[in-house]
Amino acid sequence: xxxxxxxxxxxxxxxxxxxxxxxxxxxxxxxxxxxxxxxxxxxxxxxxxxxxxxxxxxxxxxxxxxxxxxxxxxxxxxxxxxxxxxxxxxxxxxxxxxxxxxxxxxxxxxxxxxxxxxxxxxxxxxxxxxxxxxxxxxxxxxxxxxxxxxxxxxxxxxxxxxxxxxxxxxxxxxxxxxxxxxxxxxxxxxxxxxxxxxxxxxxxxxxxxxxxxxxxxxxxxxxxxxxxxxxxxxxxxxxxxxxxxxxxxx
Amino acid sequence: xxxxxxxxxxxxxxxxxxxxxxxxxxxxxxxxxxxxxxxxxxxxxxxxxxxxxxxxxxxxxxxxxxxxxxxxxxxxxxxxxxxxxxxxxxxxxxxxxxxxxxxxxxxxxxxxxxxxxxxxxxxxxxxxxxxxxxxxxxxxxxxxxxxxxxxxxxxxxxxxxxxxxxxxxxxxxxxxxxxxxxxxxxxxxxxxxxxxxxxxxxxxxxxxxxxxxxxxxxxxxxxxxxxxxxxxxxxxxxxxxxxxxxxxxxxxx
Numbered sequence: 001x002x003x004x005x006x007x008x009x010x011x012x013x014x015x016x017x018x019x020x021x022x023x024x025x026x027x028x029x030x031x032x033x034x035x036x037x038x039x040x041x042x043x044x045x046x047x048x049x050x051x052x053x054x055x056x057x058x059x060x061x062x063x064x065x066x067x068x069x070x071x072x073x074x075x076x077x078x079x080x081x082x083x084x085x086x087x088x089x090x091x092x093x094x095x096x097x098x099x100x101x102x103x104x105x106x107x108x109x110x111x112x113x114x115x116x117x118x119x120x121x122x123x124x125x126x127x128x129x130x131x132x133x134x135x136x137x138x139x140x141x142x143x144x145x146x147x148x149x150x151x152x153x154x155x156x157x158x159x160x161x162x163x164x165x166x167x168x169x170x171x172x173x174x175x176x177x178x179x180x181x182x183x184x185x186x187x188x189x190x191x192x193x194x195x196x197x198x199x200x201x202x203x204x205x206x207x208x209x210x211x212x213x214x215x216x217x218x219x220x221x222x223x224x225x226x227x228x229x230x231x232x233x234x235x236x237x238x239x240x241x242x243x244x245x246x247x248x249x250x
Numbered sequence: 251x252x253x254x255x256x257x258x259x260x261x262x263x264x265x266x267x268x269x270x271x272x273x274x275x276x277x278x279x280x281x282x283x284x285x286x287x288x289x290x291x292x293x294x295x296x297x298x299x300x301x302x303x304x305x306x307x308x309x310x311x312x313x314x315x316x317x318x319x320x321x322x323x324x325x326x327x328x329x330x331x332x333x334x335x336x337x338x339x340x341x342x343x344x345x346x347x348x349x350x351x352x353x354x355x356x357x358x359x360x361x362x363x364x365x366x367x368x369x370x371x372x373x374x375x376x377x378x379x380x381x382x383x384x385x386x387x388x389x390x391x392x393x394x395x396x397x398x399x400x401x402x403x404x405x406x407x408x409x410x411x412x413x414x415x416x417x418x419x420x421x422x423x424x425x426x427x428x429x430x431x432x433x434x435x436x437x438x439x440x441x442x443x444x445x446x447x448x449x450x451x452x453x454x455x456x457x458x459x460x461x462x463x464x465x466x467x468x469x470x471x472x473x474x475x476x477x478x479x480x481x482x483x484x485x486x487x488x489x490x491x492x493x494x495x496x497x498x499x500x501x502x503x
Binding site: 084087088129 | 273274275279280282283286287290291294295349353354355357358359360361362363364502503
């Protein structure tokens with residue numbers, strides 16, 4: 001029996017008077033993938049930011065990886081990887097410098113940075129400032145940043161935005177559900193001597209925001225449809241027809 | 251859990267996952283990482299220190315012509331030096347968190363398993379480094395353009411006073427910058443909040459420096475008034491404690 005990675009009960013979040021999320025309740029088991037659909041402004045990004053501990057819930061209860069937010073946010077930090085609309089990278093620094101900086105914050109060994117740069121095919125341009133790279137390249141570096149510390153929960157906001165088909169294929173093993181045999185790039189451990197043994201690891205829980213009904217459904221175990229911050233659809237992916245997702249955008 | 255939609259695909263009774271032991275990156279490792287990144291970004295962009303230095307040089311030139319004097323000393327010299335350093339420092343304070351706010355550095359930091367105090371310490375050290383670099387340019391330029399008496403005899407006392415003043419400016423500047431950077435009017439709010447809080451440092455610094463910048467002052471004889479050095483030290487301590495207590499909350503949503 002899997003443990004619950006996410007438990008939301010009546011999650012509500014407002015920006016001033018405007019309610020971005022209202023009464024969202026769901027439970028997602030560990031190792032499952034939740035794909036969130038909805039128009040722009042439906043509350044998808046807000047949901048990701050609440051789960052990432054960057055925004056406080058205003059009402060309701062939220063448990064992420066077994067910890068209640070916001071009181072136990074500290075226990076979640078370092079176990080979550082977030083890939084949002086912004087790459088969370090410094091434009092004046094190179095890909096290698098950015099990833100090395102994040103590796104230091106997460107206590108991850110330097111070798112992991114080199115591995116990931118190769119994994120996203122940025123090895124040759126790893127030392128150029130990001131401001132000179134294309135958006136697709138920056139997105140690849142941002143994906144490497146999000147998975148650098150091998151998070152247990154991966155929050156992805158349109159992860160394939162700006163990527164060409166070859167790059168989509170390239171990053172697929174990194175942002176996929178961690179298979180029993182690993183993700184293709186194993187975390188080496190951390191500076192504190194907590195080297196990971198490389199043994200089989202549990203599948204990674206993922207929450208993915210998507211506008212692509214076909215691709216999103218293929219990845220999803222569970223589908224959440226949001227309309228104006230409210231739950232409009234919440235069912236196992238196997239029970240959802242693509243037309244129901246298309247309906248969310250009308 | 252009331253009102254939760256149970257998914258057929260999820261197990262029936264789902265116990266919460268037990269969080270693994272917390273593995274936090276040590277404070278000083280985080281401070282080092284942040285400091286290295288700050289200095290690297292500044293070296294690449296040259297947005298703060300050159301601007302602060304040029305501002306100070308321009309201000310000395312303006313004073314030189316506005317006062318229509320070839321040299322100043324005593325209270326006047328100390329006032330000009332400290333007011334110029336204060337306004338130059340404000341330029342650095344205003345830029346301190348801009349890259350973090352605009353490029354997502356705040357979010358990336360908040361997602362990491364680190365002590366938030368590390369960001370405060372790193373930013374204070376960054377601002378201190380900027381101020382030292384500024385003074386390496388501004389103090390000799392001040393001696394050259396405006397100061398009547400020789401700088402050398404005043405140097406030991408001046409350095410001690412500048413060190414205490416810089417610490418206060420760095421602590422208060424970091425606190426105010428963190429507060430202002432998340433507002434839309436940060437360019438206006440930063441100086442408006444910082445200036446009143448920094449006035450006591452200008453007063454203490456000027457009073458401590460004035461006796462050093464008079465003709466006939468000799469090295470080792472009559473240093474800066476202890477009273478004003480203690481005032482500066484106490485002010486640094488008070489704001490250091492306030493900043494330590496509230497900085498984490500400034501990063502909260």
